Amino acid sequence: MIGNLETFQDELAASGFPPLVNKLAGAGFQGRIATRDLGPLRLVSLDTPESVCTGLADAADGRNLAVKVMIRGRTRIEQGRGDAELGPADLVLLDPTRAVRFESTAAAHVTVLVPRRELRIRPAQIDRLIGKRIDGRHGPGALVSVLARESARSASEFRSATGFRSASEFREVEALRSAAAVIELIAVALEARLGDEQPAPDEWLRNRIAGYIEARLADPDLSPLGIAAAHHISVRRLHKLFEDQPLTVAALIRRRRLERCRAELTGGERTVTAVAARWGFSDATHFSKLFKTTFGYTARALVTSNRALTTKTRTARAEQDGDDRDRQ
Missing domain, CATH: 1.10.10.60 (Homeodomain-like)
Structure with a gap:
C-alpha cells in the first residue's frame, strides 16, 4: 500500500498513464498499484480511495489505447463525447492523448494498455467509442472483464516447457498467445458496442x-x-x-x-x-x-x-x- 500521493502518481506515470491530478486526496491517502506486462499489453491493477481526478491530454505518446475494467466500486468517466457510469465488471475505452475526468468511490480496477495497431480500430470509430460504457456482465464485454482480471493476476505465472532454447523463450511465446486472445476479445467487444450506432x-x-x-x-x-x-x-x-x-x-x-x-x-x-x-x-x-x-x-x-x-x-x-x- 502506498501512503503518499506523489509517490503513487509517479508510479502511475511510470506505468504509462498520463499525469493525473487528484482533487480529493488528503494526508490520509492510501493506494495500491501493480503493473505486469503480457506480450505487447501492459496490465495495471489499482486500488484507489474516493477520488475526483482530471488528466491532461498527453499527445506525446499516442501508441496505446486504454481499456479500464471495474472490479469494485463505481466510477464516472468523461472523455471526448462520452460520459460513462461504470459499476463492477463494466469497462470503457479511453485515449491517453485526450483530456479525461474521473469521479470515483473507493474502487479497484484493472487498466489494459493496448497498442493501437493491435486493435485495428479506425480513428472515426475511436471517436464514437471513447468514454462510452460497455456492459461487463453480458456478451463479449463480460469475457473481456473476466479475462482482464485473470490476466492481471496471473501474467507472471507462465510455465516452462521443453522444445525451446530456453524457458524464457517459451514464456514469451505463451504470453504473446495469451495477449492475442485478450486483444481479440477486446476487439469483438468494441465492435459489438459500435453495432449499436448507425455508421456514416x-x-x-x-x-x-x-x-x-x-x-x-x-x-x-x-x-x-x-x-x-x-x-x-x-x-x-x-x-x-x-x-x-x-x-x-x-x-x-x-x-x-x-x-x-x-x-x-x-x-x-x-x-x-x-x-x-x-x-x-x-x-x-x-x-x-x-x-x-x-x-x-x-x-x-x-x-x-x-x-x-x-x-x-x-x-x-x-x-x-x-x-x-x-x-x-
Missing part, C-alpha cells in the same frame, strides 16, 4: 469492403484493383476511403492473412509452409520475416509451443488414466 456512408462502405476482404483472404488474386471493381468504385476512391485508417487496403489484407495463419498454426497440425501457402504467401522466407516483424516471434516458435503443450497435456492425461486404473 463512408464508414458503411469501408465496413462492407472489410467484410468482402475477410471472406476472400484465401483468394491469391485478392487485390485493391479487384476489390474496387467488385464495389463499382475506382481504385483511387478505394484508397481515399482508407487514407485516415490505421492500415491501407493492401496492409489490411496482409495483416488479416497473417492473423489467420497465426490462428491456424496455434491450433492445427499443418506445416508452416502449408499454412502460409493456404493464405496467399507463396514465398516461405518472406512469410517468416513478415510474421516475425508483425508478432515479435517466429511462426516455427509458435508451432513448437503448440506441440510442446499438446505433448504435455497428453502425457498428463495418460498419467492420470494410469493412476485411475491403479486405484481401481
